[in-house]
Amino acid sequence: MERILVVGGAGYIGSHACKAIAARGIEPIVFDNLSTGHKHAVKWGELAIGDIRVPQEIEGALERYKPDAIMHFAACIEVGEGERYPLKFWTNNTGGVINLLNGMSKTGIKNVVFSSTCAVYGQPDAIPITERQACNPVSVYGRTKRAVEEMMIDLSNAGGIRCAILRYFNAAGASSDGDIGEEHDPETHLIPNALKSASGLGARMKLFGTDYPTRDGTNIRDYIHVMDLADAHLAAVDKLASGDPLIVTNLGTGTGVTVLEILRSIERVTGLKPLYDVCDRRPGDAAALSASTAHAAELLGFRPKRSDIDTIIADAWRFHRRKWGI
Ligand code: UDP
Numbered sequence: 001m002e003r004i005l006v007v008g009g010a011g012y013i014g015s016h017a018c019k020a021i022a023a024r025g026i027e028p029i030v031f032d033n034l035s036t037g038h039k040h041a042v043k044w045g046e047l048a049i050g051d052i053r054v055p056q057e058i059e060g061a062l063e064r065y066k067p068d069a070i071m072h073f074a075a076c077i078e079v080g081e082g083e084r085y086p087l088k089f090w091t092n093n094t095g096g097v098i099n100l101l102n103g104m105s106k107t108g109i110k111n112v113v114f115s116s117t118c119a120v121y122g123q124p125d126a127i128p129i130t131e132r133q134a135c136n137p138v139s140v141y142g143r144t145k146r147a148v149e150e151m152m153i154d155l156s157n158a159g160g161i162r163c164a165i166l167r168y169f170n171a172a173g174a175s176s177d178g179d180i181g182e183e184h185d186p187e188t189h190l191i192p193n194a195l196k197s198a199s200g201l202g203a204r205m206k207l208f209g210t211d212y213p214t215r216d217g218t219n220i221r222d223y224i225h226v227m228d229l230a231d232a233h234l235a236a237v238d239k240l241a242s243g244d245p246l247i248v249t250n251l252g253t254g255t256g257v258t259v260l261e262i263l264r265s266i267e268r269v270t271g272l273k274p275l276y277d278v279c280d281r282r283p284g285d286a287a288a289l290s291a292s293t294a295h296a297a298e299l300l301g302f303r304p305k306r307s308d309i310d311t312i313i314a315d316a317w318r319f320h321r322r323k324w325g326i
Pocket of ligand 1: 190209220
């Protein structure tokens with residue numbers, strides 16, 4: 001494998017994937033419209049500016065670079081925005097992938113790794129969530145991702161492509177040398193918001209609900225280090241390249257962590273206290289989500305190495321201190 005086209009490679013998870021790809025001696029080419037990604041996060045290969053909503057642009061990049069595989073990260077991800085602007089989400093998250101798949105078909109590129117999400121399960125029947133649980137997404141975001149999964153499975157069954165569908169739980173942390181990290185605008189995710197409130201730079205954080213049926217009343221999530229996710233993408237590409245036509249797997253740690261436990265880890269690691277106000281529950285939040293990890297371990301040999309919470313927080317903190325100049 002010589003070259004991978006990373007669609008959405010200027011974004012959070014995509015840029016960390018590029019770093020891992022380059023560390024393996026493979027060339028990452030980033031295709032990104034920079035609508036939410038950052039030029040400064042493209043450090044390990046060429047940046048091709050283009051938009052997956054425009055068929056000619058993605059097809060042109062596939063023809064020009066002739067990658068051995070594609071990793072597809074580009075998507076609208078903010079759940080609340082999806083409820084307000086569903087057409088934007090369907091056009092980008094699903095329509096964009098149709099353009100990509102058409103381009104792959106025209107150029108004969110077979111291997112694609114797709115960023116999916118635990119949001120495809122909706123409110124789970126049981127945790128940890130296994131891949132056998134039914135997919136009943138409860139958000140526009142989750143439905144746009146599930147639609148792509150179904151499309152890719154159809155194409156794989158027909159022998160058109162080999163695809164890896166990776167259902168991430170909560171991506172978190174940053175590259176351990178602090179060069180890239182999480183930079184959403186607006187930032188809605190817990191860890192960067194909590195770090196900001198601890199740093200004294202930002203407003204107090206909102207804690208969305210303390211009356212959930214969990215051990216301390218706050219939501220349980222499964223946080224996985226972004227560099228562990230990046231490694232899983234490389235394992236998936238290897239598996240596709242060896243001829244496996246279809247991979248569908250969760251990527252998580254299997255360990256559930258509450259919001260208050262995250263805040264305590266921040267205090268432990270940074271020595272600073274996140275300041276927060278208790279607010280109402282955020283609509284659509286499940287009480288507890290965590291991944292069954294057996295399938296990823298068996299299929300990809302995937303075992304997270306850096307996903308204990310204090311390591312995640314320490315890496316995120318290193319990146320944010322550098323970014324904020326503190
Ligand atoms: N959360 C919070 N305050 C925030 C952001 C998130 O209390 O400013 C909570 C949220 O309700 C959820 C958890 O933190 O229980 C993780 O939320 P995040 O948005 O990071 O990821 P999600 O699980 O929604 O994908």
